Amino acid sequence: MYGNAYIDPNDKAAAIIADEDPVKLAEFESRISRGEKIEPKDWMPKEYRKQLIRMIEQHAHSEIIGALPEGTWITRAPGFRRKLALMAKVQDEVGHAQLLYSAAETLGKSREAMINDLITGKSKYSNVFNYPAFTWADACIIAWLIDAGAIINQVANAKGSYGPYCRALDRICTEESFHLKYGHDNVVTLSTGTKIQRDMVQAALNRWWPPIMHFFGPSDKISQHTQILMKWKVKMATNDDMRQQFLNMYVPKIWDLGLTLPDPALKYDEQAAKWTYTEPDWEEFKRVINGDGPCNAERLAVRRNAEERGRWVREALISKDSKYLVPLA
Amino acid sequence: MIKSLDPRITRAEIELENPISPLKDLDQWETYEVFHQKKRGDQHMHVGIVHAPNAEMAMLFAKEQYGRRGMSVNIWVVKTKDVLTSEYEDTDMFDVTEKLYREASGYKVMEKINKYKKENKNKV
Numbered sequence: 001m002y003g004n005a006y007i008d009p010n011d012k013a014a015a016i017i018a019d020e021d022p023v024k025l026a027e028f029e030s031r032i033s034r035g036e037k038i039e040p041k042d043w044m045p046k047e048y049r050k051q052l053i054r055m056i057e058q059h060a061h062s063e064i065i066g067a068l069p070e071g072t073w074i075t076r077a078p079g080f081r082r083k084l085a086l087m088a089k090v091q092d093e094v095g096h097a098q099l100l101y102s103a104a105e106t107l108g109k110s111r112e113a114m115i116n117d118l119i120t121g122k123s124k125y126s127n128v129f130n131y132p133a134f135t136w137a138d139a140c141i142i143a144w145l146i147d148a149g150a151i152i153n154q155v156a157n158a159k160g161s162y163g164p165y166c167r168a169l170d171r172i173c174t175e176e177s178f179h180l181k182y183g184h185d186n187v188v189t190l191s192t193g194t195k196i197q198r199d200m201v202q203a204a205l206n207r208w209w210p211p212i213m214h215f216f217g218p219s220d221k222i223s224q225h226t227q228i229l230m231k232w233k234v235k236m237a238t239n240d241d242m243r244q245q246f247l248n249m250y251v252p253k254i255w256d257l258g259l260t261l262p263d264p265a266l267k268y269d270e271q272a273a274k275w276t277y278t279e280p281d282w283e284e285f286k287r288v289i290n291g292d293g294p295c296n297a298e299r300l301a302v303r304r305n306a307e308e309r310g311r312w313v314r315e316a317l318i319s320k321d322s323k324y325l326v327p328l329a
Numbered sequence: 330m331i332k333s334l335d336p337r338i339t340r341a342e343i344e345l346e347n348p349i350s351p352l353k354d355l356d357q358w359e360t361y362e363v364f365h366q367k368k369r370g371d372q373h374m375h376v377g378i379v380h381a382p383n384a385e386m387a388m389l390f391a392k393e394q395y396g397r398r399g400m401s402v403n404i405w406v407v408k409t410k411d412v413l414t415s416e417y418e419d420t421d422m423f424d425v426t427e428k429l430y431r432e433a434s435g436y437k438v439m440e441k442i443n444k445y446k447k448e449n450k451n452k453v
Contacts, residue, residue, distance in 0.1 A: 042417055072335035095394055102360075102378050111380065112352040119349065132334055168377070175398075298331055301345050302338055308349045314356055317382035322359045325410045327378040 016047045016228060032233055037163035040106035040329060051234050052162055053107045060100035061118045061125035065299050066146075067093045069129055073139040085182050089143065092175045099171060103164040105327055119304045127285060128211045130293030137190055137197075137204035143183025145208065148250055149215045151176050152242050161233035164329055184253075191257040198258075205254070206262045213263075213280040216243045247275040360409045361387035363394075365401040373405055384408075 017025060024043045031038065038044055067090045074090065077083040101111050117123040128146055133139050151173060158169035190201035217239040220226055229235040237245075251268075254261060265278045288296070331343045357380045364373040376395045381387035387406040396404060415422070429435030 039417055068335070071337070072333075075336055091397075095397075098379075098394060099377060105360075110354070111357040112354060115357075116351045120351075134334065171377075297345055298333060298338070301331060301343055301347055302333075302341075304347050304349050305341065305343045307352065308347065311352075311356070314358070314382075317386070318355055318358060319382055322355060322382070323410055324355060324359050327360045327409050328362055328412060328414060329375065329377075 014224075016225060017045060020045050029231070032161045032231075037166060038161050039163045040326070045232075047228075048232055048234060049107050051229060052165065053104055053109050055234070056100050056104040056107075056165055057109065057114050057117070058124055058126075060097045060104060060114065061123055062129065063093045063097035063100060064118075065125045065129045065303070066142075068299055068302060069131070069133040069295070070139055070142055072133045073136055076136065077139075078136060082186070086139070089179050089182060092179065096168075096172045096175070099168040100165075102327055103162075103168045106164045106329065108326060110324065115307065119300060119307060121291065121300060124289060126215070127289045127293070128208075128215055129299065130288050130296045131208070131211050132295050134207070135200055135204060137187075137200040138207065140183060140186035140190060140201065141204045141208045143179055144187045145183070145212055145250060146215070147176055147179040147183055149212065149242075149246050151180060152245050152249075153216070156236040156242065159233070160236055167329075188257065191259060202259055205259055209262050210280060210284070212246075213243070213277070214282075214285045216240075216246070218282050218285070244274050247277070251275070358382045361391070361406040362409055362412060363387075363391040364405040364407075365391075365395055366403040367400060368402055373403070378409065379406070381406075 025045060028038070028042075028044060028048075038048075070086065070093070071090050074083065074086055077086050101114060104114060105111055114123065118125070128142075133142060154169050154173050154176065158166050158173060160166055187201060190197040219240050220238045222238075226235065226238075247266075251261065251266070263278050265276060267276055268274075269276050287293070291297075331338055331345055333339045360378045360380055361384070362378055363376050365376050366373045379387050379390040379394055381390050384406060388404065391404050391406050395401065
């Protein structure tokens with residue numbers, strides 16, 4: 001799972017490509033416009049490399065941190081089958097992180113450097129995982145709706161221009177379809193169950209709605225920088241477009257179950273052919289992404305703990321003749 | 330100590346403030362390229378990489394990472410540093426000049442047969 005690429009609207013387009021070789025840049029851009037993929041050792045603009053590393057790395061961190069709120073309910077999942085399914089889903093998420101770290105590595109940043117940037121708080125991950133999963137129903141809402149948002153984002157990015165990222169995303173999207181079905185099944189079970197179950201899933205939905213609306217990030221400022229990254233197929237859709245797509249696909253499914261959403265302004269505007277809603281609280285989004293959310297400190301402490309307590313095993317296993325090379329693809 | 334909603338985390342007795350020294354080079358070991366065969370009779374195909382301290386563990390991780398949904402019948406792992414690759418910028422070495430003599434379509438036997446038959450209609 002994960003949000004979208006962040007682009008600084010103050011960067012000037014001319015400055016981004018100022019010292020690039022114009023002939024190589026033209027070849028690079030025409031390859032992308034022909035629909036061909038860029039491979040690791042190809043020439044690429046510095047800004048292309050930088051933005052892709054940031055984006056893929058954040059995506060990887062999100063997968064690994066996202067396993068924590070969901071893992072909260074492994075010990076108490078209702079029934080053996082759901083416990084097995086939840087463990088399988090959490091394992092998939094960690095596997096996705098590995099695939100994504102590998103794709104980012106092909107651009108020249110080592111996995112050690114990425115993990116260091118995560119555990120020191122330098123790199124970001126998706127903001128939604130800084131919120132707690134209070135009940136089993138929270139884990140179900142995450143599995144259904146957060147994964148639904150992730151799929152929209154990942155399907156879009158899988159059509160991007162960087163070969164290794166596209167290949168990782170294709171594999172990830174296949175597995176996400178199980179997560180989505182599993183999450184939907186759980187939410188349907190609760191929604192069609194006893195009053196206690198319905199109340200529990202409604203309460204979880206109310207808690208998760210604001211983070212879900214934050215999920216795709218604030219509206220993009222249409223800058224020249226954004227346009228260049230869209231031309232290079234790094235950014236595949238605007239944050240608002242993806243949010244609309246999500247609302248279009250999932251609000252009817254939520255209402256269908258007789259559940260309500262905590263936004264009285266949410267409705268489909270037939271004339272404008274889009275959803276209208278109360279603008280999410282972007283101040284809270286900024287506050288949480290910068291460290292001051294309900295679970296930020298715990299998430300990173302747990303991650304640091306895992307690295308620290310496993311270190312002696314990893315060190316004991318390093319063989320003398322090992323030598324790190326950037327992976328091939 | 331963290332008092333978490335996750336009982337496993339509470340049991341692990343983790344300090345909230347637990348600064349650690351950064352991971353050093355090779356902490357995550359070197360990489361192996363992974364190839365798998367989907368079913369008997371297919372070619373093996375490159376599917377990605379794993380980080381591992383040795384070939385046996387690379388095999389274990391590859392099975393877990395790429396083979397956990399029963400979509401493989403066979404897996405190969407090889408150290409990244411042992412693979413010799415061509416460069417994309419040398420792709421022109423695969424360009425060919427006219428080499429019809431090495432293609433089936435370069436041989437027009439039926440044309441010759443038909444021509445022969447036509448010219449020798451009365452004799453055959």
